Amino acid sequence: MKRDLLRVLDLSGREVLSLVSSGRAWKRRWGKRNPPRPLAGKSLAMVFQKASTRTRVSFEVGMTRLGGHALFLSPADTQIGRGEPVRDTARVLSRYADGIMIRTFSHAFAEEMARASSVPVINGLTDDHHPCQVLADLMTARERGLDLRRMRVAFVGDGNNVANSWVEAAHLLGFTLRVACPKGYEPSGRIRREAETIGRGDVRVLRDPVEAAKGADVLYTDVWTSMGQETERRKRLAAFRGYRIDADLLRAAGKGAIVMHCLPAHRGEEITDEVIEGPRSAVFDEAENRLHVQMAILEKFIPH
Ligand code: CP
Ligand code: NVA
Numbered sequence: 001m002k003r004d005l006l007r008v009l010d011l012s013g014r015e016v017l018s019l020v021s022s023g024r025a026w027k028r029r030w031g032k033r034n035p036p037r038p039l040a041g042k043s044l045a046m047v048f049q050k051a052s053t054r055t056r057v058s059f060e061v062g063m064t065r066l067g068g069h070a071l072f073l074s075p076a077d078t079q080i081g082r083g084e085p086v087r088d089t090a091r092v093l094s095r096y097a098d099g100i101m102i103r104t105f106s107h108a109f110a111e112e113m114a115r116a117s118s119v120p121v122i123n124g125l126t127d128d129h130h131p132c133q134v135l136a137d138l139m140t141a142r143e144r145g146l147d148l149r150r151m152r153v154a155f156v157g158d159g160n161n162v163a164n165s166w167v168e169a170a171h172l173l174g175f176t177l178r179v180a181c182p183k184g185y186e187p188s189g190r191i192r193r194e195a196e197t198i199g200r201g202d203v204r205v206l207r208d209p210v211e212a213a214k215g216a217d218v219l220y221t222d223v224w225t226s227m228g229q230e231t232e233r234r235k236r237l238a239a240f241r242g243y244r245i246d247a248d249l250l251r252a253a254g255k256g257a258i259v260m261h262c263l264p265a266h267r268g269e270e271i272t273d274e275v276i277e278g279p280r281s282a283v284f285d286e287a288e289n290r291l292h293v294q295m296a297i298l299e300k301f302i303p304h
Contacts, residue, residue, distance in 0.1 A: 004114040004121045005301055006107070007129040008168035009195060016138065016172060017148065019300065023139045023293030030065075035295075037067025038304050044070040045097040046124070047080065047089075047113075049104040050227045054263060055124045055132070058290040059101055062298055071097070090116035099302040102126075105228050120301045127161060127228065128188060132297060133262045134165040136289040137220070138173075140282050143289070144258050146217050152176040154216035154253065156209045157243045157270050158236075159187035162222045162262050167192055171199020179205045180212035182239045209243055216253040220260045221245050221270045237269070246272045250280060258282045 004010060011019070026035065044063050048056060056072060063070040075081030080089055086109060093100050094117045102110050102121060107128040114121040123131055138148055152175065155163050159181045167187050170177035172195075179187055186205050195201075206212050213219055224240040225233045245259060259271075259281045267273040276283055 002118060002120050002303070003301060005131060005297065006110055006114060006121065006123045006126075008131045008134060008165050008172060009198065010131070011172070013172045013174075015300075016135065016169065019135055019293060019296045020139045020142050020148070022296035022299070023135070023289065024143060026295045027289070027292040035065055038299055039063065039098075039302055040067035042066075042068035042098040042302055042304060043096065044068065044099045044101055044298070044302070045073060045093045046070055046101045047073050047078075047093075047104070048124075049075055049080070049102075050125065052103055052124070054287055054290050055101075055103060058294050059124065059298075062291055062295045066295055066298055068098075068298075068302075070101075086112050087116035089113070090121075091118075094118040098304075099298070120303075122297065122301060125161060127226075128164055128191065129168075130161045130165050130262070131168075132290065132294055133162055134169050135297065136293045137166075137260055137262070137286060138169060139289045139293045140260065140286040141218055141258075143285065144282060149174045151217045152215055152254070153178070153218045153220060154209075154212040155179045155220045156212060156245055156249065157181060157221045157240060158224055158226065159185050159205070160222060160226050163187045164191045166220070167201075167203055168195045170201030170203050171195040172201070174200045176202040177204075178212035178216070179203070180207065180209040180243065181205065182243065183207070185239065209249055210252045213249050213253040213257075216257050218260055219245050219250060219253050219257055222262055223264070223266055224270055240270070244270055244272065245275050247274055247278075250275060250278075260286050263287055
């Protein structure tokens with residue numbers, strides 16, 4: 001039976017750890033050299049309803065490196081943009097391709113795509129989840145020597161899609177997560193409750209970024225205004241003032257704390273230029289690791 005990856009909770013803790021180690025193996029053994037081609041002749045249809053640099057390029061390059069092919073489908077050039085029902089698109093793409101990757105707004109749209117499709121659907125970001133990002137983040141933390149079951153992560157900023165996926169990962173693996181965000185911008189209550197039922201993570205939502213950062217191994221942030229929220233930008237700039245990773249917050253964290261950001265970054269808003277360019281920043285390794293961990297995801301999810 002086909003399996004989808006729409007959220008971190010679609011995986012078990014053991015599967016998360018195994019994807020992280022196989023992403024690391026792809027990176028260590030092959031780097032940029034030509035790897036084996038387990039997906040030779042396979043195609044991935046990539047449906048993008050939002051902009052992307054990393055997700056698009058890493059999935060496309062990942063499929064090529066595994067011997068397969070990826071198709072970039074934008075609403076402007078396909079019937080999706082002209083209102084063809086998602087269930088029809090899903091059924092037709094399933095007849096041609098061996099997997100579908102979707103980046104869209106509503107998570108329900110991705111779920112509907114998965115229900116109607118007979119091939120695996122992988123979530124490349126919705127308003128609620130960004131599982132492939134957090135798998136790359138976990139790989140980066142592991143590569144920096146952290147224990148994924150015991151580390152302490154501080155997420156500072158908007159309790160958005162990326163934060164929701166961090167909440168799920170914390171409960172699945174059991175690590176400590178502190179989310180510092182202004183009132184009204186917490187991670188989804190529904191997702192928190194769903195994750196708690198399976199979870200053993202120590203997850204708390206706080207107001208004070210310094211309290212969250214204390215003793216953290218990883219300081220994480222994301223943009224204050226996500227894709228689709230552009231009309232709220234002014235309100236958000238005011239609400240998030242103070243929820244920034246800067247040199248002072250880094251000092252409040254653990255001595256060896258590393259800094260992560262999923263990118264794209266808005267320097268001077270959620271993170272300072274000094275920190276993102278500084279010696280504790282793991283941001284560009286993290287971006288690179290999207291490619292390696294997604295090769296592991298594609299190898300696991302696309303039947304071959
Ligand atoms: N981090 C991330 O998903 O980047 P893109 O929006 O460029 O794909
Ligand atoms: N939270 C951001 C992540 C971008 C990769 C957004 O949804 O725009």
